[in-house]
Amino acid sequence: MDxxxxxxxEIDLDAIAYNIKQIQxxxxxxxxxxxxxxxxxxxxxxxxxxKQALQAGSDYLAVALLEEAIKLREASIKAxxxxxxWVPPESAIVAARYGITLTxxxxxxxxxxxxxxxxxxxxxxxxxxxxxGRIGIRTEQELKDISQALNENNSIYLTGVFTHFSTADESxxxxxxxxxxxxxxxxxxxxxxxxxxxxxxxxxxASAIRLPEAMYDFVxxxxxxxxxxxxxxxxxxGEIELKQAFSLHxxxxxxxxINPGDCxxxxxxxxxxxxxxxxxxxxxxxxxxxxxxxxxxxxxxGKRMPIVGRICMDQTMIKLDQAYPIGTKVxxxxxxxxxxxxxxxxxxxxxxxxxxxxxxLNDRIPRIYKEQ
Ligand SMILES: Cc1ncc(COP(=O)(O)O)c(C=O)c1O
Numbered sequence: 001m002d003x004x005x006x007x008x009x010e011i012d013l014d015a016i017a018y019n020i021k022q023i024q025x026x027x028x029x030x031x032x033x034x035x036x037x038x039x040x041x042x043x044x045x046x047x048x049x050x051k052q053a054l055q056a057g058s059d060y061l062a063v064a065l066l067e068e069a070i071k072l073r074e075a076s077i078k079a080x081x082x083x084x085x086w087v088p089p090e091s092a093i094v095a096a097r098y099g100i101t102l103t104x105x106x107x108x109x110x111x112x113x114x115x116x117x118x119x120x121x122x123x124x125x126x127x128x129x130x131x132x133g134r135i136g137i138r139t140e141q142e143l144k145d146i147s148q149a150l151n152e153n154n155s156i157y158l159t160g161v162f163t164h165f166s167t168a169d170e171s172x173x174x175x176x177x178x179x180x181x182x183x184x185x186x187x188x189x190x191x192x193x194x195x196x197x198x199x200x201x202x203x204x205x206a207s208a209i210r211l212p213e214a215m216y217d218f219v220x221x222x223x224x225x226x227x228x229x230x231x232x233x234x235x236x237x238g239e240i241e242l243k244q245a246f247s248l249h250x251x252x253x254x255x256x257x258i259n260p261g262d263c264x265x266x267x268x269x270x271x272x273x274x275x276x277x278x279x280x281x282x283x284x285x286x287x288x289x290x291x292x293x294x295x296x297x298x299x300x301x302g303k304r305m306p307i308v309g310r311i312c313m314d315q316t317m318i319k320l321d322q323a324y325p326i327g328t329k330v331x332x333x334x335x336x337x338x339x340x341x342x343x344x345x346x347x348x349x350x351x352x353x354x355x356x357x358x359x360x361l362n363d364r365i366p367r368i369y370k371e372q
Contacts, residue, residue, distance in 0.1 A: 003366050005282055005366075006250055006251040006253060006282050006327075007248075007249070007250040007251075007281070007282050007283045007287065007365055008248075008249055008250075008365060008366050008367075008368050009246065009247070009248050009249075009361065009365050009366070009367045009368065010246075010247045010248075010249065010334070010367075010368050010369075010370055011044050011045060011048065011049075011245050011246060011367055011368070011369050011370065012243070012244075012245045012246075012247070012370055012371070013048070013052045013245070013369055013370065013371040014243075014370075014371050014372055015227050015243035015244065015245035016044075016049060016052045016053060016056065016225060016226070016227075016245050017052060017055070017056035018227075018242075018243050019224055019225050019226070019227050019242050019243060019245075020033055020035070020053060020056040020057055020058060020221070020225060021056065021057070022224075022240050022241060022242060023205075023208055023209070023212075023219065023221055023224065023225075023240070024057060026208070026209070026212040026240065027208065027212045027215065027219060028212070028213060028215075030217070031212070031215045031216065031217065031218065031219060032058070032059040032060065032217065032218050032219075033053070033057065033058040033059065033060075033218070033219055033221050033225075034058065034059070034060035034061065034062050034082065034201065034218040034219065034220045034221065035049070035050060035053035035054070035058040035060070035061050035062070035221055035225055036061075036062045036063075036084075036204075036220050036221060036222035036225070037049050037050045037053070037061055037062070037063060037068070037072070038062065038063045038064035038065070038068055038084065038222075039064065039068075039359050040068075040359075040363075041226075042222065042223065042226050042355065042358050042359055043246070043357075043358030043359040043360070043361055044226055044245060044246060044358060044367070045367045045369070046063070046068060046071060046072060047071065047072060047075040047077070048367075048369050049225075049226075050072050050075075050077055050079075051075075051077065052371075053225065054077070054079050058079075058221070059079070059080070059218075060079065060080045060081070060082065060218055061077070061079055061080070061081045061082070062081070062082045062083075062084050062220055063081060063082075063083055063084065064083070064084050064085040065083065065085060065087075066083050066087045066091055066094065066095055066100065066102075068083075069081045069083050069095070069098065069100040070094070070098055070100070073098045073099070073100065080099075080101060081099075081100050081101065082100075082101045082102075082103070082125055082160070083095070083100060083101065083102050083103060084103055084127075084220075085103065085135070086103070086109075086135060087102050087103075089109050089112035089113045090112070090113075092113045092116065092118070092122055093116060093118065095122065096118040096119070096120060096121065096122040096123075096155075097120075099120060101123040101124065101125055101159065101160070102122065102123075102124055102125075103124070103125050103126075103127045103135070104124040104125070104126055104127070104146065104158075105126065105127040105128075105129070105135050105136045105137050105142075105146075107142065107145040107146050107149055110146060110149035110150065110153075110156075111149060113153070113156070114149065114152060114153055116153070116155070117155050118153075118155040118156060119155065121155045121156060121157050122155065122156045122157070123157050123159045123160075124150075124156060124157070124158050124159065124160075125158075125159065125160030125161060125162055125198075125199070126143075126146065126158060126160070126161045126162070127162060127163070127164075128161060128162070128163045128182075128183060128186045129163070130163045130165075130178075130179040130180075130182040130183045130186070131165075131166055131175065131178060131179040131182065132163070132164045132165065132166045132179075133166070134164070136163065136164075140189050143186065143189055143190070143193070144193070147193045147195060158195060158198055159198055159199060160198050160199035160200070160201065160217075161186070161187070161190060161198055161199075161200055162200065162201045162202060162220075163179065163182075163183045163186075163202050164202075164204065165179055165202070165203070165204065165206070165207055166179065168203070168204060168206035168207040168210065168230070169206035169230040169231035169233060169234050170231070170233060171233040171237065176207075180202070180214070183202055187200065199216075199217045199218060200216035200217050200218075201215070201216055201217055201218035201219065201220060202214075202215065202216060203215045203219050203220065204219075204220050204221075204222055204223075204230070205219075205221055205222055205223045205224035205225070205230050205234075206230035206231065206234050207219075208221060208224075209224065209230070209234050209238040209240050210234065210237070210238065223354070223355055224240070224242055226244070226245050226246060226358070227242040227243045227244035227245045227246075228242065228244060228343055228344070228354045228355070229242065229344070229354075244334070244342065244343055246333065246334070246343060246358050247331065247333055247334025247335070248283075248331070248332040248333040248334060248361065248365070249329060249330065249331050249332065249334065250281045250282060250283050250329075250330045250332060251281075251282075251326075251327050251328060251329055251330060252279045252280065252281065252300075252324055252325070252326055252327065252328045252330060253280055253281065253282050253326060254279070254280040254326065255277060255278070255279050255280075255320065255323055255324055255325075255326060256277070256278055257275055257276070257277055257278075257323070258272045258275070258276050258278055259272065259275060260272055260273060260274055260275065263309070264278060264308050264309035264317050265308075265309030265310040265311075265312060265317055266309070266310045266312065267310055269294070269309055269310055270308040270309040270317075276319055276320075277319070277320035277321070277322060277323050277324075278308070278317055278318070278319060278320065279300070279305075279317065279318045279319075279320045279324065279328075279330070280315055280316070280317055281298075281315065281316045281317070281318060281330055281332075282314065282315060283314070283315070283316055283332070283365070284311055284312045284313045284314040284315050284316055285311055285312070285313055286313040286314050286364065287314075287361060287362060287364045287365050288360035288361040288362045288364075288365075289311060289316065289332070289361065290311070290350050290360070291310060291311045292349070292350045292351070293307055293311055293316075293346075293349065293350065294307055294308075294309070294310055294311055295307060296346070296349050297341065298318055298330050298331060298332050298341070299330065299331040299332075299335075299336040299339050299341060300318070300320060300324060300328060300329075300330050300336075301324065301328070301336070302336045302337035302338070302339045303321065303339065304339065304341075305318045305319055305320055305321065306318065306319050318330070332346075333346055333357070343357055343358070
């Protein structure tokens with residue numbers, strides 16, 4: 001569809017490749033990158049990011065939903081894909097048909113697909129809950145039950161085992177180390193069951209940055225592939241330089257002078273104290289640009305200008321330091337000349353984490369992909 005609006009997101013694909021190279025430099029040779037492109041590539045565009053990640057040296061892709069994996073296959077992506085979340089057992093037939101690997105962690109789930117014949121065979125990775133408390137097996141008995149159920153169907157292969165850390169992005173490491181110990185126990189139990197010749201992966205971005213030498217076969221590289229640090233602690237201690245791939249821009253669609261006492265937007269929460277130039281931007285909370293951003297700044301002509309009045313569903317007003325022509329570029333996230341507004345600054349202001357902002361800036365805003 002043609003684009004008829006003056007607000008857009010730019011995705012710097014070179015930054016994605018750069019960030020993958022940065023983590024590869026830290027990892028031992030045998031540890032490969034599994035690019036995490038769930039939630040539409042953290043709002044960056046799953047197909048474009050997956051293709052770029054594979055070109056930049058990733059070997060595997062991960063998503064949360066079967067639908068997300070099928071979307072990648074329908075875009076002719078042939079690389080291995082792991083679905084990290086729960087999929088209805090009856091959908092396992094579809095997964096096998098598309099050559100998509102699923103996550104298993106319930107014997108009841110395997111019971112339900114016991115009678116199916118998968119062609120090609122269904123590949124599964126076993127999820128172990130070592131302390132995240134979300135999904136995964138927790139006991140040796142569950143492992144034994146799953147192993148037995150797997151033995152009963154020779155069109156199902158267990159090709160991997162993994163866990164996920166709860167506190168990898170914090171500087172304190174006691175709980176992180178406890179989870180690693182529990183996982184090692186599960187690996188020993190798998191060995192006893194002769195199920196050890198499978199791919200092993202435990203780490204997300206934070207784990208990979210803090211302990212690259214302990215990541216086994218794959219790193220599930222999400223937030224830092226997009227150039228964002230999982231936390232301030234990892235940013236300070238991690239010794240890795242990342243490039244933010246995502247920037248958000250708009251253009252002035254209306255500029256006017258208002259008089260002292262004039263109001264801007266719903267509820268009259270902003271009233272001019274003097275004569276002021278006000279610009280209107282075609283972006284609002286209907287795009288995922290949160291109402292909470294009232295009072296934050298944007299960049300115009302390389303300078304910060306405040307957002308004044310309530311953010312509307314489709315429009316946002318800013319106070320300008322002078323009259324600017326209609327069509328002047330405004331940057332809400334990213335850089336203009338040497339001035340930058342980082343994703344972290346936006347997420348701190350919105351009292352959330354940097355992961356959430358690109359995910360909630362929805363597909364009303366077109367994504368434009370740039371590479372040199
Ligand atoms: C199971 C699992 N692995 C890996 C990741 C990627 O984590 P990150 O974006 O912190 O690298 C996620 C993301 O939430 C996840 O749920």
